[in-house]
Amino acid sequence: MIETPTARLAFEDFGPAIPPRPAFGRWLAGTIAGWTAFVAFLLFISWLLLAIAALFARLGPIGAAVGNIVGLILILVMVTATLLTMADRKWSALMQDRVGPNRARLSIIPGLRNRPLKGIPHVLADVLKMLFKEDFIPEGAMNNKVLFNLAPLLAFAPAFMLFAIVPVSPEVTFLGQRIQLQVARVDWGILYVFALASLAVFATALAGWTSDNKLALLGGLRASAQLISYEVTLGLTLVGAFIAFGTLRLEEMARLQGMLGPALRSAVVLAARAGDFLVRDDSVLFGWLPSWGFVYQPIGMILFLVAAQAEIKRAPFDTPEGESEIIGYFLEYSGLKSGLFLIAEYAETVVVAGIVTTIFLGGYHLPFIEPTVVRHFDFAWLSVFQVFAFIVKMLFIIWVMFVVRWAFPRFRYDQIMRLGWKMMLPISLFNVALTAGIFLWAGREGLAWMGGIEWLAIIAFVALSARAPRAEEAPHASH
Amino acid sequence: MPRTDLSPGERLYLREAVRGMGVLARHFWKNLFGFRDPAPEVMERKGRGVNLVSTINYPEERKEYPPGYRGMHRLVPRLDGKPRCVACYMCATACPAQCIYIEAGEYEEEAIEKYPVRFEIDELRCIVCGFCVEACPKDAIRMDTGTHAPAVLSRPLAVFDKESLLRGPAVEHSTDVLTYRVPLKTPPR
Numbered sequence: 001m002i003e004t005p006t007a008r009l010a011f012e013d014f015g016p017a018i019p020p021r022p023a024f025g026r027w028l029a030g031t032i033a034g035w036t037a038f039v040a041f042l043l044f045i046s047w048l049l050l051a052i053a054a055l056f057a058r059l060g061p062i063g064a065a066v067g068n069i070v071g072l073i074l075i076l077v078m079v080t081a082t083l084l085t086m087a088d089r090k091w092s093a094l095m096q097d098r099v100g101p102n103r104a105r106l107s108i109i110p111g112l113r114n115r116p117l118k119g120i121p122h123v124l125a126d127v128l129k130m131l132f133k134e135d136f137i138p139e140g141a142m143n144n145k146v147l148f149n150l151a152p153l154l155a156f157a158p159a160f161m162l163f164a165i166v167p168v169s170p171e172v173t174f175l176g177q178r179i180q181l182q183v184a185r186v187d188w189g190i191l192y193v194f195a196l197a198s199l200a201v202f203a204t205a206l207a208g209w210t211s212d213n214k215l216a217l218l219g220g221l222r223a224s225a226q227l228i229s230y231e232v233t234l235g236l237t238l239v240g241a242f243i244a245f246g247t248l249r250l251e252e253m254a255r256l257q258g259m260l261g262p263a264l265r266s267a268v269v270l271a272a273r274a275g276d277f278l279v280r281d282d283s284v285l286f287g288w289l290p291s292w293g294f295v296y297q298p299i300g301m302i303l304f305l306v307a308a309q310a311e312i313k314r315a316p317f318d319t320p321e322g323e324s325e326i327i328g329y330f331l332e333y334s335g336l337k338s339g340l341f342l343i344a345e346y347a348e349t350v351v352v353a354g355i356v357t358t359i360f361l362g363g364y365h366l367p368f369i370e371p372t373v374v375r376h377f378d379f380a381w382l383s384v385f386q387v388f389a390f391i392v393k394m395l396f397i398i399w400v401m402f403v404v405r406w407a408f409p410r411f412r413y414d415q416i417m418r419l420g421w422k423m424m425l426p427i428s429l430f431n432v433a434l435t436a437g438i439f440l441w442a443g444r445e446g447l448a449w450m451g452g453i454e455w456l457a458i459i460a461f462v463a464l465s466a467r468a469p470r471a472e473e474a475p476h477a478s479h
Numbered sequence: 480m481p482r483t484d485l486s487p488g489e490r491l492y493l494r495e496a497v498r499g500m501g502v503l504a505r506h507f508w509k510n511l512f513g514f515r516d517p518a519p520e521v522m523e524r525k526g527r528g529v530n531l532v533s534t535i536n537y538p539e540e541r542k543e544y545p546p547g548y549r550g551m552h553r554l555v556p557r558l559d560g561k562p563r564c565v566a567c568y569m570c571a572t573a574c575p576a577q578c579i580y581i582e583a584g585e586y587e588e589e590a591i592e593k594y595p596v597r598f599e600i601d602e603l604r605c606i607v608c609g610f611c612v613e614a615c616p617k618d619a620i621r622m623d624t625g626t627h628a629p630a631v632l633s634r635p636l637a638v639f640d641k642e643s644l645l646r647g648p649a650v651e652h653s654t655d656v657l658t659y660r661v662p663l664k665t666p667p668r
């Protein structure tokens with residue numbers, strides 16, 4: 001190792017120099033083991049959520065609700081949101097060819113000495129830091145102390161309450177209890193989301209106003225305007241889905257995107273009698289397409305994702321925060337209160353991903369293999385796999401949102417308004433009218449055809465739209 | 480008055496936006512699943528399934544500095560281990576940061592009589608310009624250690640004295656005519 005005299009001097013000073021090592025074998029083993037462990041962990045979490053719900057369900061209907069709150073909101077949303085704070089940094093690092101934060105280490109635990117653990121110790125470090133920061137209230141906010149302290153709570157609480165209506169599993173008998181992983185089964189379903197999501201406006205407006213800071217006020221104003229404008233689009237994009245599924249209830253929507261319980265049961269019985277290994281999934285459209293929401297509502301799905309991104313104030317719609325220009329409406333908050341604002345953003349991401357999954361990606365349904373799973377395991381195992389599928393789809397949507405967040409530069413305020421009012425609102429209105437017309441004319445089958453054509457049109461539109469001039473041919477870029 | 484010379488199709492930015500997301504996604508999966516290529520230069524990592532992360536995890540992994548790197552100073556020793564330095568103050572004079580402190584002394588029975596009793600460099604003040612190396616007439620100070628000044632916990636620790644500076648391989652030039660090897664015997668009185 002030490003060949004040259006100078007290398008020896010360097011060795012004396014700093015110990016051995018270790019160049020990056022070829023690590024193919026270690027990499028292969030690590031990758032396989034890591035992904036196996038990850039899938040096993042997700043399956044275990046799925047089982048755990050169902051088990052918790054079943055355990056609490058023994059205590060009666062109230063107990064079932066509490067069990068779901070513990071399982072879904074405290075475990076699923078809270079843990080995912082916490083890990084997302086890390087995932088955001090780690091994933092962005094991967095997208096930008098960096099390593100990402102990896103210096104926090106749990107060196108006090110013997111086996112974990114000097115292991116970055118994918119940066120997860122940073123979550124602990126962040127929480128500790130926020131806990132021990134001074135809880136600072138600026139002088140100007142002293143008169144409005146109550147409102148000042150209320151703002152982070154108003155940001156935080158709705159984000160978590162939103163998940164209450166997202167169904168993570170179908171109704172199923174698990175460990176002898178009839179349960180469904182959904183906190184509230186309410187008639188008004190998705191309207192609850194719109195109602196609670198608009199509460200976030202109060203948080204930003206209050207935070208901006210009571211902070212007694214010009215930049216915070218600017219952030220609050222921008223946030224209020226943006227949230228209110230995009231709420232319109234957010235609502236309208238889902239109207240098409242209401243028409244397609246004929247209901248506002250998310251659990252109904254999710255149920256309708258796969259085989260219904262009785263049909264599943266009878267199909268399995270028939271297949272068992274015939275001795276078939278595979279059981280045909282009758283909900284599949286045209287023989288190969290899962291009848292998920294994205295087939296019926298392509299425009300609705302894309303617009304909803306964009307509007308939701310604006311609604312939760314993530315880049316490219318992050319003018320309310322705009323770290324590099326105004327710090328944002330939470331400028332004057334410190335410690336745990338600032339942490340609440342930040343974690344609320346990630347919780348909202350989880351919620352949006354959950355809603356998109358439920359409405360557009362088939363919710364908890366597995367594509368094609370559901371009846372076969374029932375035939376070879378049983379309904380309880382199917383529900384474990386379904387929860388697993390839900391979590392995977394949710395993670396995928398979150399990933400897409402993060403890619404969008406890192407791909408686009410921040411929109412200017414007027415661009416946001418123009419996009420919201422002049423482009424997305426008319427398109428979503430058009431989508432509502434088109435969906436309603438086709439549905440009246442040709443039913444859901446017709447909607448599926450419309451969806452297919454729309455997907456093709458979208459792809460063609462993107463492919464045929466002019467590419468931006470490259471740097472060398474751009475007339476104004478070279479001097 | 481048009482605010483841009485892009486055509487409406489270009490101003491949609493749709494295709495470029497989708498392409499940009501594609502680029503990010505490609506890098507993401509490549510870096511997530513790719514293994515670490517041992518080639519230290521990132522631009523040389525071209526193979527399939529190789530990740531593009533260019534970071535060198537510093538304290539655990541270190542690259543050797545390039546040959547021309549101006550690193551920590553060292554006082555070059557002679558073959559007998561004493562410093563080549565003759566305490567001529569050239570380096571201290573040339574130093575723009577004035578971070579070299581020398582106290583001259585005298586050997587009793589050597590041809591080269593002058594030597595530094597104290598030779599200190601304040602590495603915190605040093606701006607690593609290398610003027611001292613250029614100024615030295617005796618090739619007695621060099622910056623070829625290939626290391627940088629280590630981090631210290633208090634300012635006095637950054638002042639390196641003669642003992643810690645005097646290290647590394649000894650140097651001898653054929654032009655060292657009146658060397659210490661021909662000791663000038665003082666004739667007996």
Ligand code: SF4
Binds near residue numbers: 608
């Ligand atoms: S490198 Fe420059 S600043 Fe440092 S000791 Fe030498 S002359 Fe002075």
Ligand code: SF4
Binds near residue numbers: 571581616618
């Ligand atoms: S210039 Fe060279 S010989 Fe003169 S004092 Fe500095 S190190 Fe010593």
